[in-house]
Amino acid sequence: MRYFLTYILCLVGVLAMGQNKQILYGFDAVPQSLMLNPGSHVTQKKHFGVPFLSQIHVNGGASGVTAYDIFKDEAESINDRIRTAIFEMDNTNFFTVTQQLELINFGWRARNEIYFSGGIYQELDFISYFPKDLAILAWEGNRDYLDYPFNLGEISATGDLTTVFHFGVNKKISKRLTLGSRLKIYSSMISFRSVDNQGTFTTSLGGPDAENIYEHTIQNADLNLQTSGYASLTDSENSGDVTSDILGRALFGGNLGVGVDIGMNYEINDAWSFSASALDVGAIFHTKDVENYRAHGTYTLDGINLIFPPLSDGEATLPYYDNLEDEIKNELALDTLTTSYTQLRPLKFNASITYGFGIFNSSGPCDCLNMDGSQLHKQNVGLQFYSIFRPQGPQMAGTLFYYRRISNFLSAKATYTVDSFSSSNVGLGIAADIGKVNFYLAADNLLRYNNLAKAKSVSLQLGFNIKIDDE
């Protein structure tokens, strides 16, 4: 338990709003902006991601606490700081880690002016809400919490390791409107989920008629854990098997799912435009290697009732302890099921409104940087909105941004984001086209870079592409 807590707290240190890529959204100098809005502007003619290097995305955060809060180098004991953190945090605070690695990404503009794009990426997504009551119980015990109902329903966590195969289309269908969509096939390697739990644990003093000093009651418990891809791994005897098992699942060998991304960009007039996208509208169907656990019931523990049965010499007394264990198992039944289940993907929404000014047309008569022929501005300012559906409801973020095309080979975007983690998240992204090589780097929480330990979240994306604007 001690190590578990330590690891969770260490994670806080090294690892941002799960999956929000506010800098890349609408950053049309980067081909990967198509992954955030399949209906965004595409300025290039073709692109190929450098395999394994086209997008590296890591993102982690804790909404209630920073590594500095826990590990600061001061005289006060770390245990006092952890205790303070446990009591200051709430069960709506969460820890999240997201990592994505693009294996392949490519796109090209066909003769019919449709921009096709596709690829494969791997994604790890983990979120756990803070089970405050259980943390208090583990940290303090129940002595000072008589009659307090510890809420077992605060357990809420999901984790997924998935490979995504995708193919999308993007077309400017009128002078002002661009539409796009992307079909995704998911192959889930490992997945677990424990949500919609309920129940309480209370220790109260028994009244005069009570059997014993206390009554320890688990009330209306219903705890469940769904897993897929896990049971067979625990059966594998050596790590080689595990690796080959997981690699097999990465390539359509896992539990499959299907989803779509849709998006649009609409130029309201020459200066104003509006864009929106919905990502991962889909589900994974867990049918293979599924193991689900459910424990439910109500039970009151009074201790062991000795009845002093008359025994002859050598005769054993009643198996009180076994009987108690059996009684608990009967009253709090633990079921292991292998029934299939369907898991909705965490649905994400992005939207933005942009005001552009200054005409950008550096490439002379052939406006090669602007293959879809729309007006490019030198500078854009605007607002973005992001939301992701999580087990305990949507998490939202608002971003104010400034985007500048500095030259025909360099663009930069600065963002100021308000989200569950903080209200002072400044991010910066740059994209450079050096010859045909497109490089981009985006990071947020820059104000915290002089001491990352004080950041509640950190997000970083970088990648290399080959971008061809003309031939």
Next chain:
Amino acid sequence: MNKALLQPIVVICICLFFTSCVRDTDFNQAEDVALTPIIELDLIYFNLSANNFYDSINSNPILSVTDTTEIRFLNDGELQDRLQKAEFYFKFTNSIPRNFQVDFQFLSETNDTAYVAGTRVDEGQPATPVITEYTEIVENADIFKLTQANKVVVTVAIDSSSQNLEGDLSLKSKTTYFLQN
């Protein structure tokens, strides 16, 4: 102008990424993290009546009764490592007009005596039960002995008994476990 802008931006970005750091922190403190929960848990309870101490078929007094139960978690490896102190609390309610001696003998898996505790219980009257409370604190070297045990033998001995004896003797008990890792 472009070059003039590009250079500082690239330099600033590179500086940001390479100078970012984690400071004023000491992650070695993780080794000092100690969970110190204090757990209250019911132990055993019983209700004996005066006629448990007289064999009416053979007309013989029964001067002591014994029962045993396993307490399997007591010699669990984790508890052995983490237990700092255990506080047993026994509360007897006696309405039998006799004194009792109640002994608790903690035995290991091989039935060796690991730890013993016991108390006198004051006599009561059928109309006016008397409460005897007894606390046994186990700490330091005794913790090792206690956590070798996985069962407890409870012996209730009565000073004397007769057919007409009336009343009840009941026990409620709990343990406070002080844990640390």
